Amino acid sequence: MLYRFKKRVAAVACVCFVTAQTLHAQAPASYVNPFIGASTSTADAGVYHGLGKTFPGATTPYGMVQVSPNTITGGDNGSGYSYEQTSIEGFAFTQMSGIGWYGDLGNFLVMPTTGKLKTKAGTIAQPRGGYRSLYSKQSEKVSAGYYSTLLTDYNIKAEMTAAPHSGILRFTFPQNKLSRIQIDLARRVGGTSTLQYVKVVDNYTIEGWMKCTPDGGGWGNGDGHADYTVYFYAKFSKPLKNFGVWSADIPDGWVRKREEVESAKYQERISNATILKGVREKQGKHLGFYTEFATNTNEQVLMKAGISFVSIGGAKNNLLTEIKDWDFDAALQRAVALWNKALSKINIQGGTADQKKVFYTALYHTMIDPRIISDVDGRYPGGDGAAHQNEGFKKRTIFSGWDVFRSQMPLQTIINPSLVNDLVNSMVTLAGQKNKDYFERWELLNAYTGCMLGNPMTSVLADAYAKGIRNYDINKAYALSVGSVEKFGNGDKGYAPGSIGIAQTLEYAYNEWCVAQLARWLNHPADEHKYAARSMSYKNIYDNDKGWFRPKDDNGNWVAWPDSGRMTQWYGTFETNPYQQGWFVPHDVGGMVQLMGGKQKVLADLDNLFAKTPENMMWNDYYNHANEPVHHVPFLYNRLGQPWLTQKWTREICRRAYKNSVEGLVGNEDVGQMSAWYVLAATGLHPVCPGDTRQEITSPVFDKVTLKLDPRYAKGKAFTIVAKNNSPVNIYIQSAKLNGRKYNKCYLDYNDIAAGGMLELTMGAQPNKNWGIN
Numbered sequence: 126m127l128y129r130f131k132k133r134v135a136a137v138a139c140v141c142f143v144t145a146q147t148l149h150a151q152a153p154a155s156y157v158n159p160f161i162g163a164s165t166s167t168a169d170a171g172v173y174h175g176l177g178k179t180f181p182g183a184t185t186p187y188g189m190v191q192v193s194p195n196t197i198t199g200g201d202n203g204s205g206y207s208y209e210q211t212s213i214e215g216f217a218f219t220q221m222s223g224i225g226w227y228g229d230l231g232n233f234l235v236m237p238t239t240g241k242l243k244t245k246a247g248t249i250a251q252p253r254g255g256y257r258s259l260y261s262k263q264s265e266k267v268s269a270g271y272y273s274t275l276l277t278d279y280n281i282k283a284e285m286t287a288a289p290h291s292g293i294l295r296f297t298f299p300q301n302k303l304s305r306i307q308i309d310l311a312r313r314v315g316g317t318s319t320l321q322y323v324k325v326v327d328n329y330t331i332e333g334w335m336k337c338t339p340d341g342g343g344w345g346n347g348d349g350h351a352d353y354t355v356y357f358y359a360k361f362s363k364p365l366k367n368f369g370v371w372s373a374d375i376p377d378g379w380v381r382k383r384e385e386v387e388s389a390k391y392q393e394r395i396s397n398a399t400i401l402k403g404v405r406e407k408q409g410k411h412l413g414f415y416t417e418f419a420t421n422t423n424e425q426v427l428m429k430a431g432i433s434f435v436s437i438g439g440a441k442n443n444l445l446t447e448i449k450d451w452d453f454d455a456a457l458q459r460a461v462a463l464w465n466k467a468l469s470k471i472n473i474q475g476g477t478a479d480q481k482k483v484f485y486t487a488l489y490h491t492m493i494d495p496r497i498i499s500d501v502d503g504r505y506p507g508g509d510g511a512a513h514q515n516e517g518f519k520k521r522t523i524f525s526g527w528d529v530f531r532s533q534m535p536l537q538t539i540i541n542p543s544l545v546n547d548l549v550n551s552m553v554t555l556a557g558q559k560n561k562d563y564f565e566r567w568e569l570l571n572a573y574t575g576c577m578l579g580n581p582m583t584s585v586l587a588d589a590y591a592k593g594i595r596n597y598d599i600n601k602a603y604a605l606s607v608g609s610v611e612k613f614g615n616g617d618k619g620y621a622p623g624s625i626g627i628a629q630t631l632e633y634a635y636n637e638w639c640v641a642q643l644a645r646w647l648n649h650p651a652d653e654h655k656y657a658a659r660s661m662s663y664k665n666i667y668d669n670d671k672g673w674f675r676p677k678d679d680n681g682n683w684v685a686w687p688d689s690g691r692m693t694q695w696y697g698t699f700e701t702n703p704y705q706q707g708w709f710v711p712h713d714v715g716g717m718v719q720l721m722g723g724k725q726k727v728l729a730d731l732d733n734l735f736a737k738t739p740e741n742m743m744w745n746d747y748y749n750h751a752n753e754p755v756h757h758v759p760f761l762y763n764r765l766g767q768p769w770l771t772q773k774w775t776r777e778i779c780r781r782a783y784k785n786s787v788e789g790l791v792g793n794e795d796v797g798q799m800s801a802w803y804v805l806a807a808t809g810l811h812p813v814c815p816g817d818t819r820q821e822i823t824s825p826v827f828d829k830v831t832l833k834l835d836p837r838y839a840k841g842k843a844f845t846i847v848a849k850n851n852s853p854v855n856i857y858i859q860s861a862k863l864n865g866r867k868y869n870k871c872y873l874d875y876n877d878i879a880a881g882g883m884l885e886l887t888m889g890a891q892p893n894k895n896w897g898i899n
Contacts, residue, residue, distance in 0.1 A: 152465045153464075153468035153469055153472075153488075154268070154270070154465045154468055154485075155269075156481045156484070157268060157464065157468070157482070157486050158267070158268075158785060159179070159181040159267045159269070159272075159489070160181055160208065160786075161177065161179065161483070161486045161785065161786065161789040161790065162176065162490070162789055162790035162794050163177065163179045163180065163181045163206060163207070163787055164176040164178075164208045164209060164787050164788065165178050165200075165202040165203075165204065165207040166207060166208075166209055169209075169788060170744060170751075171743055171744055172743075172751075173201070174225060174751065174752075174792060174793055175201065175202075175225065175793065176787075176791075176792070176793075177788075177789070177790035177792070177794045178202070178203055178204045178222075178223045178224060178225065178793050178794060179204055179222055179490060179790070179794045180193040180204040180205065180206050180221075180222060181193065181194065181265075181267045181272055182194060182206075182216070182220065182267075182285065182287075183270050183271050183286045183287040183292065183460065184220075184270070184287050184493060185270065185287055185288060185289050185463045186463055186492045186493075187492060187493065187494070187495070187521070188288070188290070188496060188497065189219075189289060189290050189432065189434075189496060189497055189498060190218055190289065190290055190291055190432060191217075191219060191220040191222075191287065191493075192216055192218055192285040192292035192293075192294065193205065193216065193217060193220045194206055194213045194215075194216055194272065194274065194283075195215055195216065195217050195220075195231055195234060195312075196210040196212065196213055196214065196249070197210060197214075197249060198246065198312065198313075198314060198386075199227075199383050199387045200227070201225045201228075202227075202228060202314070202315075203221045203224035203225055203227065203228025203229070203314065203315070204220055204221060204224070204228065205220055205228065205230075205231045208787045210249055211249075211252075211259055211260070211262075212247075212249060212252035212258060212259050213236075213257065213260050213276065214234065214236065214246040214247070214255070214256070214257045215234035215235055215246070215256075215309060215312070216234070216235050216283060216294060217231045217232060217235075217314075218232060218233040218235075218292055218355075218357075218432055219231060219232045219233065219355065219432065220314075221314070221796075222490065222794055223793050223794025223795050223797070223799065224525065224794075224795065224796060225793060226344060226345050226349065226576065227314075227315035227316070227342065227344065227345060227346045228314040228315040228343075228344070229313065229315055229316075229337070229344040229349070229351050229569065229570075230314055231312060231313055231314030232312065232313060232318065232335055232337070232355045232432075233308065233310070233312075233335065233355060233357055233430065233432065234308065234312040235294060235306065236307050236308075236309070237276065237281045237283060237298070237305065237306050237307075237426075238258070238279055238304075238305045238306075239280075239281070239299070239301045239304050240301075242307070242371070242415060242417075243255050243256040243396075244256075244371040244373070244395055244396060244397075245396045246309065252278075254396075257278075258277065258278035258279055258281075259276075259277045259278050260274045260276050260277055261274065261275040261277050268461075269460070269461060269464040269468075269489060270286050270287060270460030271284070271457055271460070272284070272285050273285070279299075280299040281297065281298055282297040283295075284296075284297075286456050286460050287460055288448055288456065288460065289447065289497065290432065290433070290443035290444070290447055290500060290501055291429065291430060291431040291432070291448050292429065292448075293427060293428070293429040293448055293453055293456050294427065294428050294429070295425055295427050295453045296426050296427070296428075297423055297424070298420035298423075298424050298425075298426060299420070299422060300420060300421055300422040300424075301419065303417060303419070304417065304418055304420040304426070305416065305418070306361065306415070306416055306426065307413060307414065307416075308359075308413060308415070310323060310333065310412045310413055310414065311373075311395075311410075311412060311413070313337055313341060313342070313343055314343070315342050315343050315383055316341045316343045316347070316386055317341045317342065317381055317411070318336060318337050318341060319336055319337065319341040319381060319410065320335075320336040320408070320410060321333065321334065321336070321408070321411070321412040322334050322412075323406070323407055323414050324405065324406040324407075328364045328365050328366075329361050329364060329365065330359065331358075331365075332359070332437045332440070332441065333356070333357060333437070334355060334357065334437065335354065335355045335357075336354045337351065337352070337353050337355070339351065339352060340381055340382075341381050341382075341386075342381065342382040342383040342386065344569055345574065345576065346382050346383045346384075347382055349569060349572060349574040349575075350572045350573065350575070351569050351570055351574070352570075353434060353506070353570040353571070353572075354506075355432055355434065356432065356433045356434070356435065356436055356439060356440045357430050357432050357437075357440050358430065358440040358441040358444050359444075360428070360429055360430070360444070361416060361426070361427070361428050362425075362426055362427040362428070362451050363426050365416050366416075367402075367416070367417040367418065368402075368403070368415060369400060369402040369403055369404055369415055370400075370401045370404045370407045370412055370413065370414055370415075371398040371400050371401070371412065371413045372398055372399050372401060372407060372409045372412050373394045373398035373399075373409075373410070373411035373412075374398075374399070375391075375394060375410040375411050379391070394411075395411060398413070427451055429444060430444060431444025431445070431448075434498055434505070435505060435506050435512050439500040439502070439504060442500065442502060443501050446501045464489070467492050468485055468492075470540040470541065470832070470833045471488060471540060471804070471808070471830065471831070471832055471833070472830070472833075473485075473829070473831075474827060474828050474829040474830075475827045475828025475829060475848075475851060476827045476828070479785040480826055483783050483784065483785050483789065483803070484804065484807055484826070486785075486789075486800070487801070487803045487804050488800070488804050490794055490799075490800035491537075491797040491801045491804060492797075493796075493797065494522075494525070495521035495522060495523050495524050495544070495547075495548050496522060497520065498520050498521065498522040498570070499515050499519055499520040503515035506571060507554070507555075507558040508554075508556075508557075508571040509558040509559065513554075513558075517550070518546060518551070518596075519547045521544070521547050521548055521551045522551070522568065522570050522571070523568070523569055523796060524548060524551075524552065524565070524582075525795060525796035525798070526565075526566045526567050526568075526577065526579070526582060526585070527566060527576075527577035527578060527579055527581050528753050528795035528796055528797075529581070529795070529796055529797055529798045529801070530582075530584040530585055530588075531753055531757065531798060531802070531815070532756060532798055532801035532802040532804075532805055532811065533796070533798045533800075533801035534585050534588065535811075535812050536801045536804055538588060538589060538875075539834075539878060540833065540834075541835070542589075542594045542835050542837075542838040542839075543837070543838075545585070545589045545594050546589070548585065549586060549589060549597045549602060550597045551568075552564055552565065552582055552605075553597055553598060553601050553602050556605050557601070558571075561573065561605075561608075562604070562605065562608035563580075563608035563609040563611075563613070564580065564582035564605045564608075564609045565582070566578070566579060566580060566581055566582070566613075577699070578625065578628060578629055578632055578699055579613075579632035579635075579636055580606075580609040580613055580614070580632075580633070580636040580639075582605070582606070582609065583606045583609055583610065583640055583643075584635070584636065584639050586602050586606055586639070586643065587606075587639035587640075587643055587815070587816035588812075588816050590643060590646060591642070591646075591816055591817070591818050591875070592838075593838060593879075599647065600647075603644075603647055603649075606639070606643060607640060607652065609636070609640075610636055610637050610640050610656065610659075613633065614636070614637060614659065615630055615633045615634060615659055615662040615665075616659075619662045619665045620665045620677055621633055622676070622677055622678055623676070623678075623679075624676070624695075624697070625676075625697060625698060625699045626666065626697050627666060627675070627676050627696075627698050627703055627707070628697065628698045628699040628706050629699075630663060630666050630674075631674070631706065631707070631709045631710060632709065633662070634659065634660050634661070634662050634710070634712070635709065635710070635711055635712050635814075637656045637657075638712035638713070638816070639712075639816045640652070640656040641653050641655075641656035641657040641660055642816050644656060661713070661716070663710050663717070664716070666697075667720050668683060671686060671690070671691075673691045673707055674697070675703070676696070676697030684696075684697065690703075691704045691707065694746070700752055700754075701752060701755075702746055704734070704746070704747070705747075705748075705749055705752075705754055708755065708757075708758050708761065709757075711814035712814050712816070714764045714813065714814075715764075718765065724765055728762075731758070731761065731765075731770075732770075734747050734748050735747070735759075735774055740781060741781065742778065742781045742782040744791070749792075750778055750782045750791055750802075751782075751791045751792025751793075752792055753798060756802050757812075759771055759775050759778065759806075759823075760775075760811055760813050760821040762774070763821045763823075763871045763872060764813065764821075767894075767898075768823075768858070768896070768898065769857050769858075769892030769894060769897075771821065771823050771824075772824035772856055772858055772892075773824075773857070773892075775811075775823040776823075776824050776856045778806065779806055779826050780853075807825065807827065807830075808825060808827075808830045808832070809822060809823055809824065809846045809848070809884075809886070810822065810823070810846070810873065810878075818874050818875035818876065819872050819873075819874060819875075820872060820873045820874070820875055820878065822858070822861075822871050822872055822873060822886075822897070824848070824856045824858060824888070825846055825848045827851070828847070828848055828849075828851045829845065829848070830846045831843050831844070831845045832844045832846075832878070834878075834879060834881060838879070839878075839879040839880070839881065840879060841880050841881015842881055843881055844878045844879075844882060844883070845883045845884070846883075846884045847883060847886065848886045849885065849886065849887045849888060850887060850888045850889065851888045852888070855888040855890050856888065856890075857888065857891060857892045857893060858886050858887070858888060858889075858893065858897065859888060859889040860886075860887045860896060861885065861886050861887070861896065861897075862885040863882065863884055863885075864882040864883060865883075869896060869899055871897030871898070
């Protein structure tokens with residue numbers, strides 16, 4: 126039964142993919158399928174992390190607004206949506222992409238309904254116990270900037286599109302004397318908004334805000350310290366005549382974390398909320414707003430809203446600047462145009478239709494975060510709680526550091542270097558506003574969340590600086606990098622003790638190498654020496670007797686070796702086993718190889734890692750592409766003198782781990798990282814060590830890939846990779862030319878790319894073991 130269901134999901138996802146732009150059938154946005162990865166199902170993933178956790182709704186490149194269906198509030202469902210769920214509780218204006226840890230945002234939940242007003246959403250198990258509705262999977266249509274479905278309980282068609290700071294919904298109602306649009310102002314993925322305010326401004330307009338604090342759960346169920354206020358300014362196409370507010374009485378002493386909000390006791394309070402007809406202004410702990418009206422058959426009623434994280438005035442200005450009228454189709458065309466412009470930074474030729482859809486959807490998913498958080502006038506919320514003005518950069522948020530330093534940010538250095546500048550500036554100014562002397566590793570809406578491990582901003586900074594991306598205060602940025610590795614590093618012990626000591630020691634060693642590189646470039650010789658020495662501390666936890674890395678306790682003693690040895694999940698590691706984590710010495714591959722017993726032994730071990738990986742590449746104990754620590758491993762063969770195996774395995778991963786279906790991602794999208802790996806690998810390039818300008822060459826999926834370069838950062842206009850005789854069989858590089866000259870290296874320097882030009886690869890069915898080994 127499950128197998129048949131999974132097949133049906135994959136088929137429906139492909140059938141339901143449609144485009145909203147018929148005039149530009151071959152434009153890059155026409156290939157985007159937002160259903161790819163749009164499932165949180167742990168059952169289908171076979172592991173508690175679930176699948177891609179993307180959202181299918183409407184957004185724009187790096188936009189503040191994402192208007193998307195929400196099928197679930199609680200649990201580890203960060204996107205608020207999972208394809209296999211059969212009811213929708215509403216359409217929210219903010220979403221996160223590809224994350225777990227209970228999620229956050231999902232604010233300003235809009236739902237069209239008919240009949241009796243219900244004040245709670247209901248549940249997946251009992252959708253008709255609230256304002257939820259079942260929906261027709263066959264009617265569900267998605268494309269870049271667009272989402273629609275039919276809510277079958279109400280017979281209402283819901284459509285939505287977005288602008289960067291605003292969104293518009295179009296509802297097609299049946300004939301009904303009691304139709305309605307209702308907005309749950311308390312709703313928040315992974316918890317609840319703790320305080321709300323709403324005001325009726327005029328016969329067509331409402332405004333207000335929702336305050337979200339750690340007391341209301343959210344990111345990490347409150348442990349992520351997310352603390353933000355969403356301001357809104359919303360207009361309706363039909364006048365507000367019969368309207369009101371519902372207000373649930375939440376006692377002062379009640380805990381309001383995820384488990385409590387989901388409890389029967391809490392839900393009963395929401396269900397019995399007081400309905401205040403005609404109230405024009407209200408503040409409370411659990412509010413909703415509704416407007417009721419009669420509708421004729423197929424009557425369209427629209428609602429549009431701007432949001433801001435600064436002020437109601439900012440939300441109003443955002444809406445009135447971006448969506449001036451009620452022309453839904455024109456708003457959709459603008460969204461599609463924004464996607465076509467953004468996605469055209471990479472042009473591909475060749476490949477199958479499915480491969481093009483996978484590629485451009487992957488590129489699309491890399492263009493959601495780090496999103497803008499500043500209003501159209503440049504004002505943004507600072508880490509000090511005050512409003513600030515953009516000065517030379519766009520304020521960005523949602524930096525999933527531990528994930529994205531590996532592929533997502535290196536990709537952006539090539540196609541979107543100004544974004545990298547924005548991110549560095551955003552993180553530097555945030556630290557100053559919060560009086561911190563170190564970088565946050567996983568930032569969400571100005572929160573120092575402490576999520577995951579390592580010091581990933583040191584990597585982003587070193588990679589940016591090495592590539593000439595330097596439009597920020599480098600002295601402040603360098604000081605924060607030093608502060609980061611001093612606060613979280615291997616320190617005087619030369620290793621990180623504790624339950625995840627392998628993962629921490631290896632990641633910290635790489636981060637300390639990044640700081641050493643910065644120190645060298647900035648002429649701080651003492652720091653360079655200090656952190657270069659610390660970058661070798663990974664050697665301190667290698668146990669020669671066991672032949673692998675092993676955690677130590679506070680006193681320097683080895684932690685007991687488990688029966689399953691380095692295959693033991695969470696033995697000194699985080700979401701991995703030591704076999705997977707142990708390859709993370711990107712800054713000193715030669716030293717790692719020597720430590721592990723030499724090239725032949727390491728090659729045999731790598732061969733074993735890949736040979737035992739399951740065909741579907743779902744979560745496993747070997748090459749686990751579903752999780753980030755191994756993402757550089759296929760490219761190690763380039764460093765070990767067998768580049769044909771990098772070519773083989775990257776093509777295999779592209780084929781087996783990425784599909785044009787709901788289950789098209791084998792693990793969490795992780796805020797662009799999973800997709801960025803594909804974009805780079807399918808292009809034929811990927812770094813092993815961000816901060817080092819060496820880019821590994823591998824087998825491109827496509828016959829021709831052109832990367833558009835930013836003239837403010839690059840000398841060239843474009844860099845093109847051509848793969849002659851490319852096919853699913855001809856995956857091996859036989860020879861290469863760089864700008865017309867014979868080229869026999871299995872890597873490029875970033876400067877070769879930035880200079881513009883062409884890399885020509887001739888492909889064949891058998892490895893050429895003489896190419897690329899110099």
